[in-house]
Amino acid sequence: MSFDMPCSKCNKKCSETEGTVCDLCHHPIHFNCGGITKAEKACLQNKNRRIQYFCDRSNLSSVIDGLKDEIASLKAEVKELKNIHSNKSNPEFGKNHQLSQDELLEEIEDRHNRSCNVILYNLKESDKETGALRKEDDVIRCKELLFSNTHDDDITYI
Ligand SMILES: [Zn+2]
Numbered sequence: 001m002s003f004d005m006p007c008s009k010c011n012k013k014c015s016e017t018e019g020t021v022c023d024l025c026h027h028p029i030h031f032n033c034g035g036i037t038k039a040e041k042a043c044l045q046n047k048n049r050r051i052q053y054f055c056d057r058s059n060l061s062s063v064i065d066g067l068k069d070e071i072a073s074l075k076a077e078v079k080e081l082k083n084i085h086s087n088k089s090n091p092e093f094g095k096n097h098q099l100s101q102d103e104l105l106e107e108i109e110d111r112h113n114r115s116c117n118v119i120l121y122n123l124k125e126s127d128k129e130t131g132a133l134r135k136e137d138d139v140i141r142c143k144e145l146l147f148s149n150t151h152d153d154d155i156t157y158i
């Protein structure tokens with residue numbers, strides 16, 4: 001016990017028989033100084049005491065406020081960790097890549113439109129100057145490919 005310290009109220013020496021020790025700041029206090037009744041004294045002196053004593057100095061509400069602040073900051077930290085975790089396990093739909101409903105509909109329509117595309121690889125690019133002329137060249141080459149004696153081996157389905 002901390003009875004080597006003086007009473008936290010009157011600052012005079014306090015022994016085990018004269019007072020009790022605060023369960024929060026562990027400073028002793030005289031029963032009289034702490035306004036402790038005879039019945040409370042009996043409870044506090046009981047070896048198997050189940051009650052606690054907190055002196056006026058130990059402002060419980062400030063302790064509780066401190067704990068509340070700590071809980072709030074821990075909660076914020078847990079939330080942040082959860083976000084990081086969900087972004088890691090779901091990179092495409094992470095915080096910064098969340099598709100809006102409009103973008104999602106656009107993507108679905110785009111995929112639908114592309115579902116019938118035929119992609120031709122390894123075609124020699126036209127060296128015509130304008131886009132319109134190059135397109136003309138491409139159309140001719142596609143027609144040649146599709147309607148000429150192309151071998152099955154030349155076409156890969158993916
Ligand atoms: Zn005292």
Ligand SMILES: [Zn+2]
Pocket residue numbers: 022023024025026027054055056057058
């Ligand atoms: Zn105290």
